[in-house]
Amino acid sequence: MLRKKPDFSKGNASHPPRRTTVWRSVFILCFAILVLATVSVFVARTCSAESVGPNSPSSASSESGFLDEWSDPANVYSSDNSRAYYGNTGQKKLRAYNFNFSIPANTTIDGFLVQVEGYALYSGTRNKINIALSKSSYTVEGNERADLLPVLVENEAYIDLGGSSDKWGGNWSPSDVNNGDFGVLIWDFDTVQDALYIDHVKVTVYYTSTTGRRRRLMAILGGN
Numbered sequence: 001m002l003r004k005k006p007d008f009s010k011g012n013a014s015h016p017p018r019r020t021t022v023w024r025s026v027f028i029l030c031f032a033i034l035v036l037a038t039v040s041v042f043v044a045r046t047c048s049a050e051s052v053g054p055n056s057p058s059s060a061s062s063e064s065g066f067l068d069e070w071s072d073p074a075n076v077y078s079s080d081n082s083r084a085y086y087g088n089t090g091q092k093k094l095r096a097y098n099f100n101f102s103i104p105a106n107t108t109i110d111g112f113l114v115q116v117e118g119y120a121l122y123s124g125t126r127n128k129i130n131i132a133l134s135k136s137s138y139t140v141e142g143n144e145r146a147d148l149l150p151v152l153v154e155n156e157a158y159i160d161l162g163g164s165s166d167k168w169g170g171n172w173s174p175s176d177v178n179n180g181d182f183g184v185l186i187w188d189f190d191t192v193q194d195a196l197y198i199d200h201v202k203v204t205v206y207y208t209s210t211t212g213r214r215r216r217l218m219a220i221l222g223g224n
Contacts, residue, residue: 051164052101053204054115057183059098060084063138070094079117079200086188086196093138096201097183103174106210111166113204114184119156120149121195127151128189129196131161133168136181142169146189149196156199164206177205 056077062070068090075082076096084094103109112133120127132144145168147159162168176182184201188194 050209051204051206052103053099054113054202055099055101055204056200056202057096057099059180059183060094060096062094063092063187065090065092068092076198076201081199083118083197083199085198087193089188089191089193091188091191094186094198095134095138095183096186097134098180099177099182099203100180101177101182101205103177103205103207104209105174107174107207108210109167109172109174109177110206110208111164112162112168112206113164113166114161115158115200115202115204116147116149116161116184116186116198117156117158117200118149118196118198119153120151120197123151125190126192126194127196130185130187130189132185133170134181134183134185135170135176135179138185140185141171142167144185153197156197158200174207 058077060073060076062073062084065088068088069092071085072082073084073094073096075084076094086092086094114131114133116129116131127149128146129149130144130146132140133142135141145161147161149159150157184203186198186201188196
């Protein structure tokens, strides 16, 4: 006697329709992929660095030294062809500070772009300067950089150092940058007597707002 095969095409409690189960799984998988893709794109966009600046300093000074200091350090406040000058051998630092930044507290500092306008009278390493960031006084925070100034006044231009993801080897918080002591240090690269002229210093700060990112992410996910 032949047995009749069970018919599960309409399903029952113990054997749900296979086609319905497969489509339900496919739908859930596609929905999950869509949500993850949307969140990933959203987070990537909200993580892009914001920036403030370039800001100019409102204070400047020279590291002290007997007959070995920068002349007229306050001339670096703006690009006006009035220049700070150094022509000695002691590598004393020019300090430009008090940039008047107001970075929000709930942010991560991502990088700094420092732009120095000036020129030198001689070429080779004699037009080379060191540039660094500082949290206070003449103390370098992180690592200094070296670059060449253009030679002769008619070639005066800005040199750019750093960028949106360059923290200059330092550890920075918004309060460090907002502090009036935050500054840029400039000094001669070698001990050969040179003639260095600095007209202007300006800084752009790049940062990510962690609070804004968290709020926007919670909003897209339906949270509070």
